[in-house]
Amino acid sequence: MRTEEDQPQRLGSTTHFKVLGDPKRLAILRLLMAESATLTQLGKALGDHPAKVRHHLKQLENAGLVNLISTRIVGGFVEKYYAASAGAYLVNLALLPHVSSGGSLCLMGSHDIALSILAQRLRESKQPVELFTISVGSLDGLVALRQGMCQMAGAHLPDRSLGNFNQDYVRHLFPGDPIALVTLAHREQGLIVQEGNPLHITELADLGREEINLINRQPGSGTRVWLDQKMESEGLDKNSVAGYSTAVSTHLQVAETVAMGRAKAGIGLFAASRHYHNDFIPLLKERFDLVMFSETLKLPSVRLLLDQLNSADFRRQVESLGGYDTLHTGEIRQIN
Numbered sequence: 612m613r614t615e616e617d618q619p620q621r622l623g624s625t626t627h628f629k630v631l632g633d634p635k636r637l638a639i640l641r642l643l644m645a646e647s648a649t650l651t652q653l654g655k656a657l658g659d660h661p662a663k664v665r666h667h668l669k670q671l672e673n674a675g676l677v678n679l680i681s682t683r684i685v686g687g688f689v690e691k692y693y694a695a696s697a698g699a700y701l702v703n704l705a706l707l708p709h710v711s712s713g714g715s716l717c718l719m720g721s722h723d724i725a726l727s728i729l730a731q732r733l734r735e736s737k738q739p740v741e742l743f744t745i746s747v748g749s750l751d752g753l754v755a756l757r758q759g760m761c762q763m764a765g766a767h768l769p770d771r772s773l774g775n776f777n778q779d780y781v782r783h784l785f786p787g788d789p790i791a792l793v794t795l796a797h798r799e800q801g802l803i804v805q806e807g808n809p810l811h812i813t814e815l816a817d818l819g820r821e822e823i824n825l826i827n828r829q830p831g832s833g834t835r836v837w838l839d840q841k842m843e844s845e846g847l848d849k850n851s852v853a854g855y856s857t858a859v860s861t862h863l864q865v866a867e868t869v870a871m872g873r874a875k876a877g878i879g880l881f882a883a884s885r886h887y888h889n890d891f892i893p894l895l896k897e898r899f900d901l902v903m904f905s906e907t908l909k910l911p912s913v914r915l916l917l918d919q920l921n922s923a924d925f926r927r928q929v930e931s932l933g934g935y936d937t938l939h940t941g942e943i944r945q946i947n
Contacts, residue, residue: 626674627676628717630670630671630674631745632745634746634859636667636671637860638860639653639657639667640671643671643694647680648692649692649693650693675696676695678693678696679692680693714741714912715740716912716916717744717761718742718743718901719745719756719761719765720751720752720753721767722746722765723795724883725795725932725935727744728925729916729925733915736919738915744765745761746861748830748831748832748833749764749766749768750833751831753766753780753781756903757784762907762913764903766833766899767897767900769836776833777902778946781947782946785946785947786947788947789945790902790903790946791902791903791943792900792901792945793901793903793917794900794942794944795920796899796929796937797899797936797937797939798880799893799934800878800880800894801878801884801891801892801895802894803884803891804869804891804892805875808892810822812876816845817876818847819852823852824875824876825852826857826864826869826876827878828860829858832860833897834879841894862879863886866886867887869884878894881934885933885934896936898939901916
């Protein structure tokens, strides 16, 4: 196990951003920060074949984030044990744009499938912009923005007082600071269940049934915050839900876990459910915002990003995912 004496390692290269931008590699790194493990053990923890894990592990090793620490002979086979290179990491995400291009942007926060489309379009545009995304959850994304670790945060945190999204949290975390909320899209979230819905799950209360186990999102994610609040408001006991504390960091991981039968239900996007041919029970429609300091809107790279958000082609691509509404995409609301 790691000890409190371990010093955080500061990260700051684009290689680190690219490596950590993959949810699977981020999950592997977090497991190896807790304790050393073999390929077989990592595969079991992640529900993947060791051959798939090896590809991600090699990239983490090449980036200096993971080290081979020992080898042991077990049952006549050589088992290699890996560990993270530090007990914690400080990610420096201040990226300077190249003069000859649109530059680079980094976004920390909630996972969203449409962000991948946005990143690809920016990368392939006439004035290329690299958009690096790191899935850490909505709340941690806002905290990272406040600490100057990124230029934007992706968030969909439900406001208790307004029946809206993100405004309460922004006012609390950025008192007096001019903040811009740029709408990426409205999204449909709900219960993701196996194809054909063999257990006839229809509502949140069904999650308390003995035969059902849940795959959840991590604490601090917008989805988890909403679910915690909803369970409380409906008088449902989280402790009665098997798997409530079992969490992954992306909607696609939720949908994959359900499709593979490792969980009977999950909370996530319709688009993710559709990708894995699961069934879906809608629960809410939410707004996903790109949160940034108002001054950031003046950056050339952000202006190019806004152009993409307001393009008809981008909106068509996003809506083709299913469960996305782009009517208000690109709208800017100023807070404070």
